[in-house]
Amino acid sequence: MDLSEIKETSWDYVFVGGGLAASVVAHRLHEFDPKLKILVVEAGPNANDSPDVIAPSSTHLVKGVFDWKYKTVEQKHLNGRQIDWPAGKALGGGTLINSNGWIRGDKFDYDLWGSKVNDPRWSYDGLLPFMKKSESFKGENINKEQRGVDGPSFIQSVTSTNRHFPLRSHALQSWAELGVEALPGLDANAGCSVGVGDLQENKENGQREIASVVYPLDGITILTDTLVEKVLTEKTPEGILSAAGVKLSNGEEIRGREIILSAGAIRTPQILKLSGIGPAEELNKFKIPVVLDLPGVGEGLADHTIFLHQWKLKDPSDGWALGSNNPLFSKPQYGWGSPMDFLATVDVPKEGLKAAIAEDEGSVPDPSTHPLLKPKRPFAENVFMYAGAPDGSLVTFALVMLLTTSRGSVKLASDNIQDHPLIDPNYLSTAVDRYAIREAIKMQIKFVGSDATIMGREIIDGATSVPGFDQVLSKDSTDEYIDALLRAGVGTCFHPMGTAAMGSVVDTDLLVKGVHNLRIVDASVFPVVITGHTQVATFALAEQAAEIIYAGRR
Structure with missing residues (x-):
């Protein structure tokens, strides 16, 4: 489908970002109802069939062609150093460049999450079915109360591969x-x-295992190498604010009934702010019209x-x-x-x-x-x-x-989506x-x-x-x-989270507070630090999000 057709289509769901979370949610929504019109817009390319990404000896990972190659601002507590900050830039997102560590984190983290937002769906027991749903763990004497054995993501261990x-x-x-x-x-x-x-x-x-491969996007329209500049919003005569579509960096506009931001903990807050949704003081600095003063956007950045x-x-x-x-x-x-x-x-x-x-x-x-x-x-x-x-x-x-208490921010460097935002994890503060x-x-x-x-x-x-x-x-x-x-x-594990946190920016249905038809599904919504490698928690988040979104539709 070319861009003119995409512009003329009335989409049920438009995903901004085609990384891990978007791959899972889009796949599941299509699985629930193949008639849904789903569009995924990804800033990077489609590398699903790239053999040098899949191979164990790939040289195209961190600092390669599928990395945004961010840098932090100078870190006050690290001798003023700027830290290289990798992030996946391709369909499948971070699953193209990460180290593949499959580490869930501790039950206490998730229970803290559930209690903080007063919703048991986000506790450990609430997320456990979705952790299991995402994985296919192979090995001897598997605890099937805790582990999934027939999910899309194949999990190998040192023991199961006979690497002693x-x-x-x-x-x-x-x-x-x-x-x-x-x-x-x-x-x-x-x-x-x-x-x-x-x-x-x-x-x-x-x-x-690339997320967009193990959660195939067949039947879903994908627009790659395309940067989204902002979410388009409208107000009803009654003053209700609602998302109506997206504007691309080339000025083209695409309409959708529901917009799902899945651009990651760095790009998601940047896009929200460029859409006029964020701290009014910061938006005013760049003469961005304030659509909604939402102070939590871009705050609370945490990293391992x-x-x-x-x-x-x-x-x-x-x-x-x-x-x-x-x-x-x-x-x-x-x-x-x-x-x-x-x-x-x-x-x-x-x-x-x-x-x-x-x-x-x-x-x-x-x-x-x-x-x-x-x-x-x-x-x-x-x-x-x-x-x-x-x-x-x-x-x-x-x-x-894993259990870091320093908190930083993602702020605008300019009002141009082409400019990387200012990333300040505030390490060791x-x-x-x-x-x-x-x-x-x-x-x-x-x-x-x-x-x-x-x-x-x-x-x-x-x-x-x-x-x-x-x-x-x-x-x-x-x-x-x-x-x-x-x-x-000290450097980054590139596990950023928390910049559009549940409770302050989104509700427990992942809807942006004060905006209808706009959700966020990525690690930016984590309201607490997850003491694991964040891809596992993001898979579970996305699996549950798909059910929440589809249930809301029904």
């Missing part, structure tokens, strides 16, 4: 020596994520951070890491996923956390009620990878901070985040750099040097040195 790395038993023993126990069935996607779980990825035999460091092996000829002469690594399945066995997710010491909370909040928190103190919370995800040098002499430790990441690094140092574990005693021979620093990480590292290293090295 040589340091597997050493890693498991070392975590146990630090008091981090293996989860039942090594499954961190069964409600509780604090502990050691098998790495799980949405891949099949190493092949990347990552920090990496490398350690030397005592004897690389033992064949512990990729790049060594170990014949095990020549087996094809060892190229099917990330070079690691486990994700170890941990809390942080509560006493120091209490003091950090008091510093941020101005009063001593009650441990029996404060959400960061009462339960075990998954603050940090430890990713110990058996790779780091071409000759197999190094291993790499990544620290992903809270005492809690600075304390938690420092304590998490100390645990990693203990894991690889001390006699407390078999890994430290027998396998690892100290950290590598870090450019610009006169010493390496060790058990003697001071808090000040660790903090300086973090300020110089």
Whole structure:
């Protein structure tokens, strides 16, 4: 269908953005009623059939042709650095460029979400059927009360692909020596994520799964390489504000009965603001007519951070890491996923956390009620990878901070949709985040750099040097040195969320407050931080959104 036909069609649903969430919702709506007229408008290309994206060794991922290549503004608490900020720019969105980690997050997160918006549909039990509906998890002794076995997304694990790395038993023993126990069935996607779980990825035999492929868009009209500038709104004589269509960056207009913003946590608030929906003060600055003063748009940006460091092996000829002469690594399945066995997710010491909370909040928190103190919370995800040098002499430790409390914003740089917005995640701006990441690094140092574990005693021979620093990480590292290293090295996990949050910007049916026929379905609506890799929560959000939208239609 060409653009002239698209303009002349009266669409039931127009999706702005063709990423993960749009792929799921559009697919399900078409499945519910094939007669629906559905249009998906995507700024990037259709790469569904691109073999070099699907292949495990793709070079077109982060910083490639399907990445928006954003940068943050200078980060006050990271030595003024600007951080590269990847985001998928193609049909399927982030599923083209992400690391495929399939990590649901903890039950507590979702229950906090449900209680915050006073709607049990968004609690863990409310979203669990949709988490299960989205996945097809393969393995032995599957907990079918928690896991889906016949959904569109195929989930492989280290165990199911028979990737038993040589340091597997050493890693498991070392975590146990630090008091981090293996989860039942090594499954961190069964409600509780604090502990050691098998790495799980949405891949099949190493092949990347693009959302717009596993949720096929057959029967749906797709307009790619097309940027939407704004949502068109109208007012009835009674003063009711309603979405009526979209305006493209080339000036063309397309009409629809319902508009669904699925442009992601960065572009969705930008499009809303350019549509005149957002904080009036900011819109006035760019002389954008205020259609609706909605202060929450673009606020509350949250992201997970990552920090990496490398350690030397005592004897690389033992064949512990990729790049060594170990014949095990020549087996094809060892190229099917990330070079690691486990994700170890941990809390942080509560006493120091209490003091950090008091510093941020101005009063001593009650441990029996404060959400960061009462339960075990998954603050940090430890990713110990058996790779780091071409000759197999190094291993790499990544620290992903999942439970971040710093909040930032997405603001307009101009009134032109072609200009990237100003992205400010405000990393490490809270005492809690600075304390938690420092304590998490100390645990990693203990894991690889001390006699407390078999890994430290027998396998690892100290950290590598870090450019610009006169010493390496060790058990003697001071808090000040660790903090300086973090300020110089922290980056993004590209898990942005919260910039059009449920409760402040959308209601629990995902309708933008004060605007009829306009919904948002993407990670921007998360009202709390999800302590997992956000694609899982977004799949579940979209599965439930499709049912909500279709039920509303009926």
